[in-house]
Amino acid sequence: MADADPRPQRDAARTRAAILHAAQQAFSTKGYTDTGVREITAAAGVNPALVSRYFGSKEKLYEAALSALLDARVVLGFPRDQFGEAVVRMLLAPAPQQRNPLPMMLLASADPTARAITDRLLTELFLEPLAAWYGPVRGAEKAACFSLLASGLTLYRQVYPLAALDGALSDETRAWLVQAFQSLID
Amino acid sequence: MADADPRPQRDAARTRAAILHAAQQAFSTKGYTDTGVREITAAAGVNPALVSRYFGSKEKLYEAALSALLDARVVLGFPRDQFGEAVVRMLLAPAPQQRNPLPMMLLASADPTARAITDRLLTELFLEPLAAWYGPVRGAEKAACFSLLASGLTLYRQVYPLAALDGALSDETRAWLVQAFQSLID
DNA sequence: CGCTTAAGTAAACAGCGGTATACATATCAT
DNA sequence: ATGATATGTATACCGCTGTTTACTTAAGCG
Structure with missing residues (x-):
């Protein structure tokens, strides 16, 4: 067996990034309204309530997801x-x-x-x-x-x-x- | 005053057309998911249940609304x-x-x-x-x-x-x- | 007129949505 | 080790949605 992963199981930055990534993927496929918070967090492997914690709301999450992608x-x-x-x-x-x-x-x-x-x-x-x-x-x-x-x-x-x-x-x-x-x- | 409208107050074809028109308008502005049946029927001035009666479902209404517009x-x-x-x-x-x-x-x-x-x-x-x-x-x-x-x-x-x-x-x-x-x- | 039927309405149902609350547990400094 | 805190979870709430049901009323024919 390989050594145990030294990273802690709980990592706020990593979790936030996982949600953001899952959100980008989902929003790009199904749009804003047809993408549910539960769907995003399930893909990220976390609890739906974390969207509110890390981004404030679904709307703010959308804004963060899009602005992270837009670059001229x-x-x-x-x-x-x-x-x-x-x-x-x-x-x-x-x-x-x-x-x-x-x-x-x-x-x-x-x-x-x-x-x-x-x-x-x-x-x-x-x-x-x-x-x-x-x-x-x-x-x-x-x-x-x-x-x-x-x-x-x-x-x-x-x-x-x-x-x-x-x-x-x-x-x-x-x-x-x-x-x-x-x-x-x- | 003008003469009374000779048309009957209840006219299935006219009502159906009103729903279809309101649906085209709404779907063209807010998309499929973000347009509610209640919103469409309110614009047409009728009851939400008439969507089921005349078109079967919101989905069928969408199909009718789009195909009536598409013409090459x-x-x-x-x-x-x-x-x-x-x-x-x-x-x-x-x-x-x-x-x-x-x-x-x-x-x-x-x-x-x-x-x-x-x-x-x-x-x-x-x-x-x-x-x-x-x-x-x-x-x-x-x-x-x-x-x-x-x-x-x-x-x-x-x-x-x-x-x-x-x-x-x-x-x-x-x-x-x-x-x-x-x-x-x- | 009377009465059958089509046309329309009102209300409720069942499910899902985003979000807030209360609770559990891992992490880390002391 | 141990407690304070950051991190994550479980659950319930409330509003909205499409649709169905039961009911009301206008239309039109005999």
């Missing part, structure tokens, strides 16, 4: 002359789905509370930095068009899988996507 | 050489929101039952006819890309309004959209 920096680092190619490669990568904030955002559009939170976080953490990156001329519109494309693609590949977009895309379709993203810059 | 023919009639322009004009029109099935579909992605219904109806009533219209070479992929663009645009204009896409778009952004749709054909 991945996109801002791409080279401008090959921006479309880089973005498409990222979006089409055999993605660790649980690390992609888009499904969560797309699925959370229904409930008013979740919608308000999502709207605020999307704007602050993603759209505004991206708009600044695009520059002063129509930067906000370009950022919105970027989100539009990325969300649509993610919607029909991860959230709502369409057979036609499953697996590897044809070269032509891939080129169409690259061109659409790139022409936002040129 | 509006797109199939557009001229191919000005397809992008026609589509964008349609999507950007000061739309009677309640007649657009897209918000309903986008918001219903969460609940498993609603998702299954939406998936089936979208494929049968829209994607397959559109794929046939595009033709045998990558028709299905093209139809999926069309949905991707249209859904993304609708998402950030009607479901999840972004300030940058509000109202009239700039000529450049509009041209970008037209080009994206048109290049699916050329």
